[in-house]
Amino acid sequence: MKILPLSKIHRKYGAQMVEFAGWEMPLKYIAIADEHMAVRGAAGIFDVSHMGEFKIRGKGALALLQKVTTNDVSKLAIGAAQYSTVLNERGGTRDDVVVYRMGEEDYMLVCNASNVEKIGGWIRKHAKDVEIEDVTMTTVLLAIQGPKALKILQKISSIDLSQIKRFKWAWGDVAGIKVVASRSGYTGEDGIELYLYDVPQSNPAIAEKLWEAIIKAGAPEGLKPCGLGTRDTTRLEAGLCLYGNDLNEEISPLEAKIDFVVKFDKGDFIGREALLKQKENGLKKVKVGLRMIEAGIPRKDHNIFKDGVEIGVVTSGTFSPLIKVGIAMGFVTPDLKIGDRVSIEIHGNKKAAEIVKLPFYDTTRYGYSRVASV
Amino acid sequence: MMAYKTPVGLYYSKEHEWVKLEGNLAKVGITDFAQSKLGDVVYVELPEVGKAVLQATEQKSKEMEIGAAESIKAVSSIYSPISGTVKEVNEALKDQPELLNTKPYDEGWLCVIDAKDAAADLKNLIDSKSYEAHIATLE
Numbered sequence: 001m002k003i004l005p006l007s008k009i010h011r012k013y014g015a016q017m018v019e020f021a022g023w024e025m026p027l028k029y030i031a032i033a034d035e036h037m038a039v040r041g042a043a044g045i046f047d048v049s050h051m052g053e054f055k056i057r058g059k060g061a062l063a064l065l066q067k068v069t070t071n072d073v074s075k076l077a078i079g080a081a082q083y084s085t086v087l088n089e090r091g092g093t094r095d096d097v098v099v100y101r102m103g104e105e106d107y108m109l110v111c112n113a114s115n116v117e118k119i120g121g122w123i124r125k126h127a128k129d130v131e132i133e134d135v136t137m138t139t140v141l142l143a144i145q146g147p148k149a150l151k152i153l154q155k156i157s158s159i160d161l162s163q164i165k166r167f168k169w170a171w172g173d174v175a176g177i178k179v180v181a182s183r184s185g186y187t188g189e190d191g192i193e194l195y196l197y198d199v200p201q202s203n204p205a206i207a208e209k210l211w212e213a214i215i216k217a218g219a220p221e222g223l224k225p226c227g228l229g230t231r232d233t234t235r236l237e238a239g240l241c242l243y244g245n246d247l248n249e250e251i252s253p254l255e256a257k258i259d260f261v262v263k264f265d266k267g268d269f270i271g272r273e274a275l276l277k278q279k280e281n282g283l284k285k286v287k288v289g290l291r292m293i294e295a296g297i298p299r300k301d302h303n304i305f306k307d308g309v310e311i312g313v314v315t316s317g318t319f320s321p322l323i324k325v326g327i328a329m330g331f332v333t334p335d336l337k338i339g340d341r342v343s344i345e346i347h348g349n350k351k352a353a354e355i356v357k358l359p360f361y362d363t364t365r366y367g368y369s370r371v372a373s374v
Numbered sequence: 375m376m377a378y379k380t381p382v383g384l385y386y387s388k389e390h391e392w393v394k395l396e397g398n399l400a401k402v403g404i405t406d407f408a409q410s411k412l413g414d415v416v417y418v419e420l421p422e423v424g425k426a427v428l429q430a431t432e433q434k435s436k437e438m439e440i441g442a443a444e445s446i447k448a449v450s451s452i453y454s455p456i457s458g459t460v461k462e463v464n465e466a467l468k469d470q471p472e473l474l475n476t477k478p479y480d481e482g483w484l485c486v487i488d489a490k491d492a493a494a495d496l497k498n499l500i501d502s503k504s505y506e507a508h509i510a511t512l513e
Binding site for chain 2: 027028031032033229232233295296297299318319321326347348
């Protein structure tokens with residue numbers, strides 16, 4: 001099992017550790033619901049150093065990324081990042097990724113922990129005139145998320161974080177440590193993800209210093225350390241896909257309703273033909289949000305019914321600590337509309353649920369576009 | 375190691391349910407150890423009144439189920455420590471599932487079972503001291 005550089009710190013903060021994607025990860029520190037509400041109301045800090053990072057440099061870097069990802073990398077400016085997908089020839093999703101442009105012919109590809117080897121092999125297979133370096137094991141990635149995340153980090157940052165717009169990034173010093181600060185995250189909230197490179201496994205002191213400085217700056221504002229449990233509940237409330245659940249080799253980005261990462265007009269890319277065919281023939285299944293009407297918590301693989309007929313399956317489900325009701329995402333036949341009543345089979349009983357729009361929360365009150373100031 | 379409450383006078387299953395017997399009526403719940411492993415319970419699935427249940431053995435079946443406890447992350451089935459018919463369920467758990475965590479031995483009880491052959495079933499259960507020793511081996 002791979003051990004996080006901050007493993008000792010997590011134990012110090014009382015984390016319950018679990019195995020996830022080959023890594024020993026903090027599941028929770030005290031209680032998921034409390035961590036979750038800290039992210040929605042103040043801020044949380046997540047160690048997501050298990051994520052994979054590849055540095056891709058050289059003359060062929062742009063051409064490679066244009067070929068293996070669906071978004072238009074030619075539109076990506078230095079200092080910007082874009083969400084994207086890597087597809088197979090059938091249009092199924094090999095991974096969902098974030099592509100950063102670090103320099104002229106210099107990119108960083110961030111992928112899911114469970115897919116590092118698969119994606120590494122895939123990009124090397126299609127590479128020409130590029131240098132690919134897997135820096136996963138020496139990169140610490142801390143996500144500070146929540147309405148107070150910027151305020152907290154600003155106290156210990158050398159650069160004006162408010163100048164970094166959403167899905168942009170900049171080099172800066174945080175607690176005197178040089179990091180890439182990216183205005184992004186996986187909770188639906190405003191926040192910053194900090195990439196700290198070149199952390200040797202044997203000497204994580206610099207990463208520990210960064211973590212402790214953020215905790216110290218954040219504690220008076222209500223910042224809490226958060227584990228994978230909260231990572232899952234926050235991303236699900238925000239309607240964001242989890243690879244392995246809501247995305248896999250049999251699900252296309254069109255079906256998963258993340259069409260905005262697919263740019264057909266950018267030229268050829270792997271999976272393009274298959275996606276065009278899907279568009280032409282019509283999608284057979286599409287992702288929807290589901291909210292329980294009756295009590296019960298929907299979970300992955302629970303079947304969805306309409307008028308007694310099976311019409312789909314849940315791919316992610318949980319109890320929403322914010323709305324205090326069972327919520328889920330699933331794939332159903334494309335005729336279903338927002339507001340339709342369905343039922344989900346939970347422990348053998350069909351329980352009423354409703355198709356709802358995503359995210360699950362009121363975006364004027366929660367999430368990065370909230371109106372209320374904190 | 376954490377100290378878990380294991381009140382005397384109750385009968386325990388090795389799978390962390392307890393039984394409090396009053397005549398033929400068996401009040402049933404989950405142990406302090408069980409609730410601690412589950413984490414914060416956010417929903418409790420209760421059995422239907424009138425359901426005939428069987429005392430759980432190693433080989434589990436639907437007839438042994440008396441509900442489920444769900445935390446945010448996980449769902450755990452609860453199996454009956456005693457055979458009989460479900461006579462009453464703890465309706466309070468519908469609105470306050472957290473009682474399973476905070477008061478597992480009193481207000482967090484799950485159901486009352488009208489036992490078929492309590493004397494025979496008790497032979498498969500253990501007392502407080504033995505249960506304490508049992509959970510010590512699991513930590």
